[in-house]
Amino acid sequence: MMAKGSNFLRGLCIAFNVLLVAFGIMLFLFGIIANSVKIQIEALESVATSPGVAFTTVVGILTIVLAILGAYSAYREMTLPLLLYAVLMSIELIVVLVIAITIAIGQPQVEPDMQRKFQELKPLHSTDSDLQQALSDLQESEKCCGLISYTDWETQIPPSCFCSPDYEDQALKCVSLEYPAEPFLGNNRAVAVEPKGHVLNLSCGQNYLEYLIFKMQMKEGMLFTSATIMVAAIVASLFLWHKLHKRPPASVMLQNDSNRVKYELRPQEPL
Numbered sequence: 001m002m003a004k005g006s007n008f009l010r011g012l013c014i015a016f017n018v019l020l021v022a023f024g025i026m027l028f029l030f031g032i033i034a035n036s037v038k039i040q041i042e043a044l045e046s047v048a049t050s051p052g053v054a055f056t057t058v059v060g061i062l063t064i065v066l067a068i069l070g071a072y073s074a075y076r077e078m079t080l081p082l083l084l085y086a087v088l089m090s091i092e093l094i095v096v097l098v099i100a101i102t103i104a105i106g107q108p109q110v111e112p113d114m115q116r117k118f119q120e121l122k123p124l125h126s127t128d129s130d131l132q133q134a135l136s137d138l139q140e141s142e143k144c145c146g147l148i149s150y151t152d153w154e155t156q157i158p159p160s161c162f163c164s165p166d167y168e169d170q171a172l173k174c175v176s177l178e179y180p181a182e183p184f185l186g187n188n189r190a191v192a193v194e195p196k197g198h199v200l201n202l203s204c205g206q207n208y209l210e211y212l213i214f215k216m217q218m219k220e221g222m223l224f225t226s227a228t229i230m231v232a233a234i235v236a237s238l239f240l241w242h243k244l245h246k247r248p249p250a251s252v253m254l255q256n257d258s259n260r261v262k263y264e265l266r267p268q269e270p271l
Contacts, residue, residue: 006077006240006243006244009074009236009239009240009243010074010075010077010240012236013070013071013074013233013236013237013240014071014074014075016070016229016232016233016236017067017068017070017071017074017233018067018071019229019233020063020064020066020067020070020226020229020230020233021063021064021067021068021071023063023222023225023226023229024059024060024061024062024063024064024067024226025060025064026060026222027056027057027059027060027063027222027223027226028056028057028060028061028064029060030056030060030218030219030222031054031055031056031057031058031060032057034056034215055099056219059092059095059096059223059226062092063092063226066085066088066089066092067233069081069084069085069088070082070085070086070089070233070237073085073237074237074240077240077244079241079244079245082237082240082241082244083241085237086234086237086238086241089230089233089234089237090234092230093227093230093231093234096223096226096227096230097223097227099223100219100220100223100224100227103216103219103220103223104220107213107216107217107220110209110212110213110216111209111213114205114209114212115205118147118148118152118205119148121147121152122147122148122152123152123153123154123156124146124147124152124153125153125154125156132158135147135158135204136158136160137160138204138207138208139158139160139161139200139204140160142202142204142207143173143200143202144200144202144203144204144207145157145160145161145199145200145201145202145203145204146161146203146204146205147203147204147205147208148203148205149201149203150175150177150199150200150201157177157199161199161200162197162198162199162200163197163198163199163200173200173201173202174198174199174200174201175198175199175201176197176198177197177198177199
């Protein structure tokens, strides 16, 4: 009966750790993909109070390593490594829960904080060159202009904000410029722009805000799911450790077998 219980717990512990390996790989890949995004605006990223992609990558690697340790310890029925696994996984669980709860609490405040940051950065033509370049790249790739609208640039509107004459859906996505634009002086050099014309009407700030919130929700969901599986894996490993720890050593079992009295049935003698 004890062997059957140990086998069940061993299989359960291995199964939970296989799931943790899968989620660890997902966290690792999420960190790599998020880090590979070409356009990141540090001035806006800092507003979203959530762990960076480096943290997500590290958590993913630690989860994979500890899950492999737990699965191997359960498969080999090694009590000391199993206990070490439970302790280390408990520490990681606490860290993951703290970060996930911090993200969940801070998420509703991201949008008002971001809107306030948009106002602080105006006018955009007076910001530093790195921010201007990042915004220009964002505007060109997402076909948008300004953090709130094109008026964030005042009269020095960069070329990435203007709609070309053959721009698709110009009537829906572009508006007529209400005032003449001056030469854009970003990066300390003048850029020739149309004195009047059509500019993109889509807000880059709203696009970037939605991207940041989506990234936070992805982190939060994966961290809470991983934490749930961690709890189940820790409980299963502790039950298995307790079962293995109370099991008598093999030498004692052999000695008991040798000391056991053997009874043989004699054939019944005929009357």
